[in-house]
Amino acid sequence: MRRLTSIGSHLSAPTKHKIVLTRDLGPDIMPMLTTRTDIELVTWPDESAPCTREWLLQNAPGAAGIIILLSMAVDDELMDAAGPNLKAVSTMSVGYEHVDVAALGKRGVRLGYTPDVLTDAVADVSIMLALMASRNDGRSLTLAKDGLWPSFTWAPFAFCGPQLSVTPERPELTVGFIGFGRISHATLRRLVPFGVTNVLYATRPGAKADPVQDAKFAETFGVKEVKRASHEELAAKSDVVFVLAPGGPETKHVINEAFLKGMKKTAVIVNAGRGTLVDSDALAKALKEGWIWGAGLDVIEGEPNVGKDHPLVQEPKCVLLPHIGSATHETRRAMASRAVRNILAGIHDQEMEAEVKTK
Template sequence: MKPFIYITRKLPQDAVEPLKQEYQVEMWEREDVPVPRDILLQKSQKASALLTMLSDKVNEELLEHADALRVVANLAVGYDNVDLEAAKQKGVVICNTPDVLTDTTADLTFALLMTAARRIVEADRYIKEGQWKSWSPLLLAGADVHHKTIGIVGMGNIGEAVARRAKGFDMEVLYHNRSRKPHAEEVLGAEYASLDELLGKSDFVVVLAPLTPETHGLFQKEQFQAMKKSAFFINAARGPIVDEEALTEALKTGEIAGAGLDVFVTEPIDPDHPLLSLDNVVTLPHIASSSTETRHAMMNLCVENIQAVLKGDKPKTRVE
């Protein structure tokens, strides 16, 4: 019997063809709906490899009955959906897709910042709803981006890529991270700051930190109160880093000027969520790495990692 591989979302056939040539491959046939939990648990019991999405919980419940499982390739740079300790105890290799999505995610993050600042979505809707009757001096006037201060919370590879884009707009770059980044300071002129200092000085606060016990709920009412009233909050990391009730209140009361959000505590977000009713919020459906080129590169990397582990070789991007 060939090893069995289960893929938890429908992917293009050309992406999975290399696996089909060597292994028994089955794939959930929906692009827009996650695989039901009971089906994932059932398939995992006989799988040698799983190719998973962020919406799939690879936890102790799944791992305890997955006796044949050797590798989980997560189609994301993050892996907060995976219980690393439980996987380690079971001897299951966990892989992710870093690096290949860095620039694409940074592009989207900076686009989100600019869209929120310059009121792009409002302006598009203004025309399409037939409201544009004449030109006026302050029609949909937004905030400048150039020569402002950006504060990056989480200075990993994506944070550094965003900082490079910010320098192209002559922005001053502050950053807060678990550890100092001498390379970013030397090459990009980024300046390390405490979180409180960053919040107080930044015109744009951009969250790119991983979701960890330390960052979970990092942004509460106090953090938004510490920001400038003219500042914008951008989150392209993970939703649970932010108290959404506190963010909603800050946006409603003018505690901050606006927000750009690619991630939410619960995804998909409820269409009736209060954040979605605010004109000073730009929202995206967790698409930071979603370019055709990058998503295919991520799929290919997952396939290569699975092939490597099943053949007894070292995977390219193992989560240690």
């Protein structure tokens, strides 16, 4: 075990582990850190703004642990600034694209993250977006709040979109999943009572079909068929496509012009995974030209720098939320408390609740 050396702060002592916290975690969570006698806590002081890179680099030296959020890069420069005392980094997120895992690995620094706890919250938003994207004809979701209802003339097919639930006219509902992990499963479970009959899924390229496992899935979820499919088949047959895969270079723009052109005109696409998976320009074109009915996005490439002039902000058939998948009080408290427990486990060489192997 490495020993902590004094790093020049009057608060530090040989027995205290310095933890750098890049954001105040609120009154429910902070006591998990502030009431402990074994740590020296250095917290970014501004509750209304994110921690600056400059502050983080200035405060990293001597840290045994750093708790970070999704927007903060963890790289060689930060590792060098922290120095050899650093034992663990803990991100309050399920994704860790912002972390240079190899840079941590070569220094023996561990990485904690917070999967699982946000599964249900993101599944809830996935269902919400599928419904919103279907029921959004470009006006229906905003017209009343814009005060335009009185001037609107009702008609038998006004505001109509495709129906998510099965109907006697369309008794089958095929759902496609790009990525078929925990969040996809939780989303599918919630969709079953809407009448799902067929499930198609795609994961990493080259993954082999496993009909036995697929048959088990079908039985577990109570649907007619679950099947690994090519992107072409998945696009062509699905009434709703959920994009719920990790980000990173391997999955960049898996939803591109070819995929969108292959979809049904009445289908909707939901992205509650990572923005990079969907080519925004292709999607804007698909919506504008009516290749598909609609889109519901909780994430988008380049977020949060997505302003009024962005083609998908302009596009009436696109519902866009500001990455609120995990934004429930219950889930964010669970993520924050897990991030704290992970960093405490990291500095004390104990098992983390959820750890990314860094080497």
